[in-house]
Amino acid sequence: xxxxxxxxxxxxxxxxxxxxxxxxxxxxxxxxxxxxxxxxxxxxxxxxxxxxxxxxxxxxxxxxxxxxxxxxxxxxxxxxxxxxxxxxxxxxxxxxxxxxxxxxxxxxxxxxxxxxxxxxxxxxxxxxxxxxxxxxxxxxxxxxxxxxxxxxxxxxxxxxxxxxxxxxxxxxxxxxxxxxxxxxxxxxxxxxxxxxxxxxxxxxxxxxxxxxxxxxxxxxxxxxxxxxxxxxxxxxxxxxxxxxxxxxxxxxxxxxxxxxxxxxxxxxxxx
Ligand code: PAF
Numbered sequence: 524x525x526x527x528x529x530x531x532x533x534x535x536x537x538x539x540x541x542x543x544x545x546x547x548x549x550x551x552x553x554x555x556x557x558x559x560x561x562x563x564x565x566x567x568x569x570x571x572x573x574x575x576x577x578x579x580x581x582x583x584x585x586x587x588x589x590x591x592x593x594x595x596x597x598x599x600x601x602x603x604x605x606x607x608x609x610x611x612x613x614x615x616x617x618x619x620x621x622x623x624x625x626x627x628x629x630x631x632x633x634x635x636x637x638x639x640x641x642x643x644x645x646x647x648x649x650x651x652x653x654x655x656x657x658x659x660x661x662x663x664x665x666x667x668x669x670x671x672x673x674x675x676x677x678x679x680x681x682x683x684x685x686x687x688x689x690x691x692x693x694x695x696x697x698x699x700x701x702x703x704x705x706x707x708x709x710x711x712x713x714x715x716x717x718x719x720x721x722x723x724x725x726x727x728x729x730x731x732x733x734x735x736x737x738x739x740x741x742x743x744x745x746x747x748x749x750x751x752x753x754x755x756x757x758x759x760x761x762x763x764x765x766x767x768x769x770x771x772x773x774x775x776x777x778x779x780x781x782x783x784x785x786x787x788x789x790x791x792x793x794x
Contacts, residue, residue: 532565536661542706555603578647599765715782
């Protein structure tokens with residue numbers, strides 16, 4: 524109680540599509556740590572689990588997306604969540620799942636890289652995050668840097684539509700061999716799983732080279748010689764996704780299919 528009034532709890536929000544892994548654990552722990560640091564202010568760490576149909580550009584990817592609700596609950600609780608919500612499709616889309624969602628145009632943020640390769644993907648992400656934010660009303664929302672472009676798109680959405688909400692980025696969690704943790708990795712088996720780490724090695728080689736844009740074609744050819752089907756391997760500014768070189772701002776981004784799975788990753792350029 525504060526002067527006779529009960530303070531409304533602050534909400535620290537971790538939106539996910541489930542199939543939680545240690546990378547999600549880091550997001551939830553970051554939210555827990557911040558909540559615990561708020562002192563007397565009541566705070567709730569809320570995790571949502573909703574496999575959003577409108578952000579999948581391939582029906583087969585949506586069908587294959589793993590659902591592991593019991594494991595998710597356990598992981599979320601152990602990482603410090605106060606509540607885990609599982610919205611239904613009809614709660615998120617009361618008028619039915621739209622065939623296409625409202626077009627979102629944030630320039631290069633939505634048109635480059637993932638935006639170019641997955642038409643409609645960011646339209647679906649923005650639609651669902653907008654809806655979740657409106658319902659959960661967070662003060663802070665946590666997103667992983669593995670989906671860097673998504674993070675940049677959501678920062679723009681929040682800047683435009685959710686005054687007072689802060690987006691908190693959380694570093695990519697990697698396996699010991701460097702592979703970025705992802706719910707889709709569980710579809711990689713045996714030698715495919717081992718071979719997948721070549722993606723991170725290629726990213727690092729390019730990011731640490733004196734001229735990363737020059738090295739992208741070479742890295743693409745090297746990955747393709749191993750059997751990767753590379754969709755893009757490019758350098759862009761981390762905040763705007765524009766491709767002009769600005770020292771200190773650049774990141775290397777890759778998307779490639781390997782072992783039947785589409786993998787994405789990114790790292791900062793050294794300079
Ligand atoms: O990153 C994800 O898991 C999803 O894209 C998100 C942000 C939960 C929206 O469905």
